[in-house]
Amino acid sequence: MNRPLTNPRSTLHALIPFGVGTADVESLLSYFCRLAVSHSVSTLILSRTIAQHFGHSVAANFDWHERQIAGIRESALTWSAALSALTSVQNLDNLTFLPWREVISQNGLSIFKRGQFCSDCFTEDVACGRQPYFRLAWESTEVTCCPIHRKPLSCDCPSCGKNNVRHAAAVVVPGWCTHCGGFLGETTKSEKSQEVEPASLWKARQIGELLASQDNLAITSNRSQFIGAITQIVSTAHGGKAAPFSRRIGIAKSTVHHWLKEGGTPSLEISLKIAAHYGVSLKNLLSGELSQWQPPALDEQLAFELSSSQTLRNAPRTIDWTSIEENLVAFLSLPTPISVLEAARRLDMEARQLYLRANKTTRQLGERWKDHLKRKQEAKVVAAWPYLEYACLEIWGEGKTVTRREILKRVPEEVLSSVPNLLNVLKEVQEHLQQSESLSKSELVA
Known part of the structure; x- marks a missing residue:
């Protein structure tokens, strides 16, 4: 006799992620820290519990916060899947950069290891009656400011002045210093006096728009569409000549050839440069959506003719x-x-x-x-x-x-x-x- 279909109880608390579908989406690292607090255990104990549940061992010197669990590598996929399995909350990979792993090279997403944050965002969380949390955008080194409050991100505690206070401890409560326990929502005088460059604001907004779209992607981004968009830019803006394209974004011609012919993928930093120089949003570039794109006026450059022959690639799998x-x-x-x-x-x-x-x-x-x-x-x-x-x-x-x-x-x-x-x-x-x-x-x- 078959057992009735029921919803098994989750092993861990089914916490609801913050900011899903917005530029302020929570990072998987923040979700993990809140989950540890919810169970009143240290982050190390929770990481060992997760590993043991799936038959893995954790070394004594395991540093969970250095595993880039909100990035695009295998550790991000493993941790998001494990936490989804144990909490019953689906799509926790949307708390990472995983939806873009096919269009950002594995080593092309730099993670800010010391942990950076916007103090005004924490203050706003408390004012709204919401538990403070770490934003996914803060994980990227390309984001250096908060586009909402137009101020630089910080990694120093405003109370004790210590650096790397966001998550370097056994017990981490997002929004509070792991060294002195002070609230990280206080704004220092140095933060008030710093100005934000327009380029930094543009980058932060582009990445915020990218992350906001993750929860509603109709089709998972794939490399062939992305490279097709780059080919279209080179063809439309430079008549198929790779040399002026490579000079404009500051890379070698061989690098462009590697992308188009040998299977390479640009880093997030380079993709931002392409988007900035050719007037296209980062989201549309990585998604390969250039139907509405018009090339900006560019100075003509002498360059070799880019071969039109393309290696045929297998069509990306569509999962029903x-x-x-x-x-x-x-x-x-x-x-x-x-x-x-x-x-x-x-x-x-x-x-x-x-x-x-x-x-x-x-x-x-x-x-x-x-x-x-x-x-x-x-x-x-x-x-x-x-x-x-x-x-x-x-x-x-x-x-x-x-x-x-x-x-x-x-x-x-x-x-x-x-x-x-x-x-x-x-x-x-x-x-x-x-x-x-x-x-x-x-x-x-x-």
Whole structure:
């Protein structure tokens, strides 16, 4: 009989991310810190809990805040999927730069490691009755100011003056100094006197617009469309000549050739330069949407002719999540449960994607698989129990202590190899035998 489809309880609190769909979207790092505070544990303990849940080990010197969990590398995908699986909150990859991983090179997104913040944003959070949180835009080194409050971002505590106070501690409460506990929403005199350059404001607004669009992307950005947009810019603005294009944005011609011919991808910094010099928004450039773009007036430059031959690329895969959901529901009805990894293999996907986009059904599969494994283990213990009882009685009869070595002499290896946690099971067997012996003696006395 199949179990009814229910929504499994989440292992961790299902916190709702802040600012989703806006330029002030919360970073995954901030979400992780708030989750630790919600459970009243340190960030290290929570990171170990997450790792252990998925069968990974964490080194003693593990620095969670240096793993760039809000970036575009594998660590960001792993952590966002793990947190989605444990909290039941879908699409936590939208708290990272992952939606743009196909159009930003793996080493092309620099993360500000010391942690920067806008004190006015924290003050505004408190004034609105909202818990202060770290914005995803603050993670990028390309963002140096707050476009809303038109002030530079800071990484120094206004109370104690310490640097790197945003998350370098075991317990992190977003909005408060990890060194002195002071509120980071206080504005210092130096911040008030600093002016923000127009170029810095433009960059911050472009990245803010990019992040605001992540939650509503109709199609995941892909490299072929992005490179197609660059090719269109080179063709329209420079007649297909790469030399003036490369000089204008300050890179080598070989770099442009690498993008167009060999599979390279520009960094976020270079993409911002292209957007600025050719009058296109960063979001439209990375998405390959230049249908409304008109090239600015440019001075003519002498350059070699860019070859029009292009290497044919496979079309990006379009994932039908409705069909995926139907397949997952069908897997739930299989007579023999399957794991999430097996379901992902059958669907030619990653398990992390299933947790992020089909969270509820995927967790149902996971819970059903865990129940299946538990029942199998219990069945193995039941099958081995008579052998273990007989062996224990025989060992006691010889006046010896029950040890693993003595058990191995008396019980077939194929029986013992299937018993999980053998030492704990042996302890339970001995306690059961002792209780049965005590009960028999009391009945004889009666």
